[in-house]
Amino acid sequence: MTSNDRGPVRRRALLRGVGTLTVAAAVTRPGIAGAETPDWTDLRKRLQGKLLLPTDGEYTSAKQLFDPQFDGDAPVAVVEAAAASDLVAAVAFARDHRLPLATRAGGHSYVGASATTGALVLDVRGLHDITVTDDLVTVGAGVPIRAVLAELDKSGRSLPVGSCPTVGLAGLTLGGGLGVDSRRYGLTCDALESAEVVLPGGGTAHTSATRLPGLFWALRGGGGSAGILTSLTFRTHPAVSRDIVRLSFPADAAARVLTGWARWMPTADRAVWSNVEIGAVAGTVECSVMIVTPAGQGTAATANLTAAAAATPISVTHRTLGHLAVADDIAGGSTTPRSTKVAGSDVVRELNAAVAGAIVDIVTARSRSGAPGYVLLDPLDGAIRDTRTDATAFPWRAHAASLQWIVDAPDSPADARAWITGAHRALGAASVGAYANYVEPGVPADRYYGGNIARLRAAARNLDPNRLLRTGITL
Template identity: 55%
Template sequence: MAAAAAGTLPSGTAAATVDSTAWTGLRSRLRGTLVLPEDREYGAAKALFDRRFDGNAPLGVVEVAQPQDVQAAVSFAREHGLPIAARAGGHSFVGASASTGALVIDVRGLDHIKVDADQVTVGAGVTSLAAVTELAESGAALPIGVCAGVGLTGLTVGGGLGAEARRYGMTCDRLVAAELVLPNGDVIRTDATTAPDLFWALRGAGGTTGILTSLTYRTIPATAKDMVRLTFPGDTAARVLNGWAQWMPSADRGVHASVRISAADGLRCAVRMVCPAGAGAAAAADLAAAAGIEPSAAEHRTLAHLDAVHDLDMGRPRPGSINVAGSDVVAQLSPTVVNTIVDVITARADSGASGVVVVEPLDGAIQDTALDATAFPWRAHAAALEWAVLSPGGVDEAHNWIISANRAVAPFSSGGYLNHVQPTDTVQRCFAHNFPRLQFLRQTTDPDRRLRWGING
């Protein structure tokens, strides 16, 4: 095969080229497949969920068939001075798992799921939906996000906010052990007592320390849910969000509610609730009372656990779509903060453009874990804000609007949520007080900054 040249490498890493003999050597060490730019399968192998990144040009893609393939690929990259990127779900909002100039290590072939009493061990390529579908057969579950198609690994290492988080903590809070390959090629098994610094980082710091091959979680019960959607007049959005901010921290931990305010043919406001079966009507009434306004429409359904997972996933972006997103995290939702958020969306609606903010709670069991126990830094905060533009007319314009939203709430924002990373995010913005410890750990495990994980700095 023809030689393939490396692209732009991390700061401090010398440029390198890899000749055809070396690639052939790597291919011989794999049980899986190596796909290079000249191969017919290259376009499909590097494709991510979002077609914005179809133009990215990784040096090659290793589609692993066993954990040893990960070690072989990482060692090869180290030997040749190449950056590396992990690909599992492929949902990164910045296309990190198809980074130009990197060797992509695709772990989707590591898709085993083994249930053992109240624990489950999964391969790093398993999706959230695959995991909860398998677990449902034994009456168990995991707290996952609302988009069930994402990779469970990426969701976990970024934190993992979702409908069960107020009751059971985030996805990362259920992690009890993991196996990964460090950038130097070493294989490590980590838990609370073995390599605890790595275990700390895997719960909220993304792919900063290595490439995961398996994860073990403590499960939760799979239970039926009341699914409630309340629609309010757009001009009452501030009243609804203020009421939500007052009511949510005192609501039963089994109740999850998020507020969605959108610019789409005017201003719209809706609340989605996931509650224990039979509790939806009372929770909806409590929120309406706190807001001082009745919804203009209400939908109530009771669903089995797995049906509820699918219901939450309905309407989410599909593969090949474009979704430009970003985030802020706020310590409190005072009326001033609420008015600022609503003003941002109102101005967007007045301009005739589309955009949305989804406000998610950060209270309940999320705050039961000590602030320094994991890399996730936002356990003393009230809410995470996800700004998004779905199917934008122009990607740059959508990014610019989200940056303007960040600026508008900057006086009240503490930073950003890693799983909603945006191109302008930095390590400092996403990790706040955990930044120094994370930087020290990165210097120890990846001093040459070979890992591409989507964050600047």
């Protein structure tokens, strides 16, 4: 056994029983070697998977993310991990050579964090095992959302996840995890039971609510600042058939729809979920609502929403589908092609007439410019609020909605970014924060973590003493 192998064994022993706020206080701080040119041959010999350097033919495709706008980024190398031991070896190598680390599962970061120029990219997609045991599922850190939903569907189970099928489940969890089941079952990170982690300061750890709870706290919404996940175990819930109702409303009803939706949503049964989209399309404003309910409840939910909004829809479509088919319908398919998106977010504590009016005005101004863009509003009530604000790193548990501003395939990404930045500014004090899974360039960390920022920074200092991790958010 080499000295690099001994380090993790010793640190696992030291980490047992460490308290909530001092999760990594006992982690030995490794010394930093000189910044000489890395001996990549040495790392390659330690790996079961692949090491790809810029001189290798597969490097270009290996560093490629979901969004083509990051194709020009230049990681120093890519490790395509075949086993958790590959990540242990790569992290030790990065620590010894002062190399920043970026982890890739789905590669959907809006700032291209998992292809950071100058970083050693740890591609975990080779860790893709899925094991279902009763109401628990254990997945490798490289498993995408659609794969785990498909596997769970075979046994009539599911998870509260987001809608994009190719997003990595690990990354979704690390940011929180909003989705169609959030009102009934909470966030993706709320379903997490335990995890296996490679610590950037050295070693590995198994963590849960009762074992290294401070590390577990940081993994649930902390945005990847606590370590590199190798596997995750979740508690699942029953999969059921559902109604999907889509409604479109006239533009002049958009503000009423928003305020009516905000009044109705907290009163609806937790099995009911809905979101609102206000979009600038071809110089006009479009307003639509999607409602997802257990099978047979869509008609009643639709009546309740339209009554609350005091608005008559222009069109209504209503379908009843099986659980996996619902996920595919919402996503627009089981796969997603590469495309450029510029996006960002706001979190609002309440959605009153003034806030709704400001949102509609922002989109209306965009439509008048002739440029596209839209905002999606997802609810932050129901089971999300069952967990205390400080119980996980995700802080937005006493708020009305998350707003996701998006421009798809913009002609000018810079113009799209300017519009979204202007939207934040126009909302002003109505916006109290942002969602870590919709990370934007230049946004300070406290916007994503609110009152939990001090604790998260302390955990990151302990867990990543050499500041190796690159997540798109600088703590």
